[in-house]
Amino acid sequence: MHVLVLLIQILVLFAVVMLHVAYATYFERKIIGHMQVRMGPMRVGWHGLLQPIADGIKSFFKEDVVPEQADRPIFLAAPVICLVAMLTSLAVLPFAPGWVLADINIGLIFILAMSSLSSYGVILAGWASNSKYTFLGGLRSMAQVISYEIAMGLSLVGVMMLSGTLNLSEIVQAQGTSFTGMYVFPQIIAFFVFCVAMLAETNRVPFDLPEAETELVSGYATEYSGMRYAMFFMAEYIGMMVMSAIGTICFLGGWNGPFTVPGVPFFWFVLKIYVFLFVFIWIRATLPRYRYDQLMELGWKLLIPLALANIALTGIVKAVIG
Amino acid sequence: MFVKYKPKRNLLETILHTEILQGMALTLRRLFSRPITRQYPDEEIPVALGFRGQHALVRDPETGGSLCVACMRCATVCPSRCIHIRYHEDDGKRVVDSYDIEALRCVYCGYCEEVCPVNALVLTEIFEYAAYSRQPFHFDRDGLLANWDRFCRERNISPQEYVNPFWRPRGLPENRLPAGKRLQVPEDWTMEGQVVGSRYREALPNDGTR
Amino acid sequence: MLMLLFFCYCAVVITGTGLLAVTLKNPVHSVLMVLILFFHVAMLYLSLGAEFLAAVQIIVYAGAILVLYLFVLFLVSLRDEVKMPRFVSSAWLGRLIAGGMVACLLYILPVFTTGAKGDWPAQRVQAITPTRALATEMYSASVLPFEIAGLILLVAVIGGLLLARREKDVHGDVK
Numbered sequence: 195m196h197v198l199v200l201l202i203q204i205l206v207l208f209a210v211v212m213l214h215v216a217y218a219t220y221f222e223r224k225i226i227g228h229m230q231v232r233m234g235p236m237r238v239g240w241h242g243l244l245q246p247i248a249d250g251i252k253s254f255f256k257e258d259v260v261p262e263q264a265d266r267p268i269f270l271a272a273p274v275i276c277l278v279a280m281l282t283s284l285a286v287l288p289f290a291p292g293w294v295l296a297d298i299n300i301g302l303i304f305i306l307a308m309s310s311l312s313s314y315g316v317i318l319a320g321w322a323s324n325s326k327y328t329f330l331g332g333l334r335s336m337a338q339v340i341s342y343e344i345a346m347g348l349s350l351v352g353v354m355m356l357s358g359t360l361n362l363s364e365i366v367q368a369q370g371t372s373f374t375g376m377y378v379f380p381q382i383i384a385f386f387v388f389c390v391a392m393l394a395e396t397n398r399v400p401f402d403l404p405e406a407e408t409e410l411v412s413g414y415a416t417e418y419s420g421m422r423y424a425m426f427f428m429a430e431y432i433g434m435m436v437m438s439a440i441g442t443i444c445f446l447g448g449w450n451g452p453f454t455v456p457g458v459p460f461f462w463f464v465l466k467i468y469v470f471l472f473v474f475i476w477i478r479a480t481l482p483r484y485r486y487d488q489l490m491e492l493g494w495k496l497l498i499p500l501a502l503a504n505i506a507l508t509g510i511v512k513a514v515i516g
Numbered sequence: 517m518f519v520k521y522k523p524k525r526n527l528l529e530t531i532l533h534t535e536i537l538q539g540m541a542l543t544l545r546r547l548f549s550r551p552i553t554r555q556y557p558d559e560e561i562p563v564a565l566g567f568r569g570q571h572a573l574v575r576d577p578e579t580g581g582s583l584c585v586a587c588m589r590c591a592t593v594c595p596s597r598c599i600h601i602r603y604h605e606d607d608g609k610r611v612v613d614s615y616d617i618e619a620l621r622c623v624y625c626g627y628c629e630e631v632c633p634v635n636a637l638v639l640t641e642i643f644e645y646a647a648y649s650r651q652p653f654h655f656d657r658d659g660l661l662a663n664w665d666r667f668c669r670e671r672n673i674s675p676q677e678y679v680n681p682f683w684r685p686r687g688l689p690e691n692r693l694p695a696g697k698r699l700q701v702p703e704d705w706t707m708e709g710q711v712v713g714s715r716y717r718e719a720l721p722n723d724g725t726r
Numbered sequence: 727m728l729m730l731l732f733f734c735y736c737a738v739v740i741t742g743t744g745l746l747a748v749t750l751k752n753p754v755h756s757v758l759m760v761l762i763l764f765f766h767v768a769m770l771y772l773s774l775g776a777e778f779l780a781a782v783q784i785i786v787y788a789g790a791i792l793v794l795y796l797f798v799l800f801l802v803s804l805r806d807e808v809k810m811p812r813f814v815s816s817a818w819l820g821r822l823i824a825g826g827m828v829a830c831l832l833y834i835l836p837v838f839t840t841g842a843k844g845d846w847p848a849q850r851v852q853a854i855t856p857t858r859a860l861a862t863e864m865y866s867a868s869v870l871p872f873e874i875a876g877l878i879l880l881v882a883v884i885g886g887l888l889l890a891r892r893e894k895d896v897h898g899d900v901k
Contacts, residue, residue, distance in 0.1 A: 231546055307781050317796060
């Protein structure tokens, strides 16, 4: 019986997240369109509202082309690895008090582990396609993810030190319900490092070098088509949401808000995620792409030292005060 | 040449990334501005005067045929050689046998309508004439006359009165125009307002003759 | 019973993927086998209640070290490596040595016995979560070995930097 309930919960979460992914693409196109004084999708449904569904149906029925010289099993598995790793990390996110599929004690590093795994999908896709563009995209993604994962992990160490736990629900509870209790204030440096590393981890502009359209066609996904291509995009958008959720939980106080909305315990959590997603899109509409050496320089020479300094500072302050 | 593309910033500006914030503010402002997109099939796109679209032979209101006198100027001036005319002489007068235009080869330069002494060949303002094969783009004389009828019908134009100032040769003064080109043009149109050929007109002697 | 089955499954997969990792022709496939191996090792850790260790296993080994292996594999020209002469010329000699080693290991196996109980029985670890237990032990009782290990790693990092650094001549150009 318990298993059945859990299964239903998983299905509901999956459906809700997939719907969010579909409409995240819609809002991305709409918002970027309006920021560029265009309109974005307008033709399918009222103001293009059915566009993501049309896109989904289209990519589902498109031919799944596998290049002749590709490493077939790995080529076919790579997008699945990406998507599964991202979907798995959804399980540990607390949406509201008690609204979590798996309330495990190592939630935070579990998500870090899963996000490092999803980079395998990208790397293997780049290698297995047996094409120059995809290979370059895969190599770039590899170096980028390794570099920024360190910065991201280190930036979250400050939060772990303050809350004294790795359980995501307990991290939210440790911040209390007050506005000033949010870790964004004591951990402002970590928040900055986290935000930059978050963009790099999800391969978003201005760090979208693995899929740089202007140089690498579509980077690691160049040889993919149909549903498998769509899977990479689903993984990217779920990755954005998971990273937003981590930012919300660790720095912005999770589901707590100025007042409780009756009947909708996850209201503030979802709202904060939407704000994060909007900032993701907003940055994409504004900033150009980094050069590769600048990317590495930013990661290794600025973010990692900043995160280390933040850990030392947090440790000292904590030792002095508490 | 030394291009200074990175302006000096003070420490505070470097730390706070003011330039990025400025850019973000700009995009956020644009988010709430009116988009300039025209929703084409739903919204009419205003066609500017002088637009060079589908070819047509002007239908002579008296005879019902074309005004063409088979002077061959259009076929001669055409840079892509897409106009083919056949004629025979009948009692010292040229009679057009066939008049064909391959629209797919045309570059829409508009020279043909400029050189035509009687304003017989025109490029109309119609641009929606896509088709699924090549054949519909080979206009013969009847097709070209039908194009003119379509133009008059769709744009609500009286064939007797309509004249497009851009059909005039560029830079020529009024008194040197052939008779067919001296038709009355709209009153708000001036030679100075015609942008194309203005350089050439400036280079002319002041009395307007060559 | 279920735990035993789970352990057997993990053991079989670990052994199988380990064998495949050394026998597969394509080195990238070998690395993927090692990835599956690391996963099952992490699952074994999980079944023992060492969740922190399992997560670190995935982050560090699967997420970082194996990716670096892949990086090296991608950048090294693999076709030249395949043509190297065999280390041991006779195949049967190699099999003999391998068989002897297996026999030795099997002979030693009964010697293993469980040691004396330490300060951290499973109940105590579970009570304060394995992460906290590990931290408490590492940063109090074993702080000196921890620092020494850190120092050795620092030496390795500096050594790596020195090897990778290129000398600059008086004009500041890289040689």
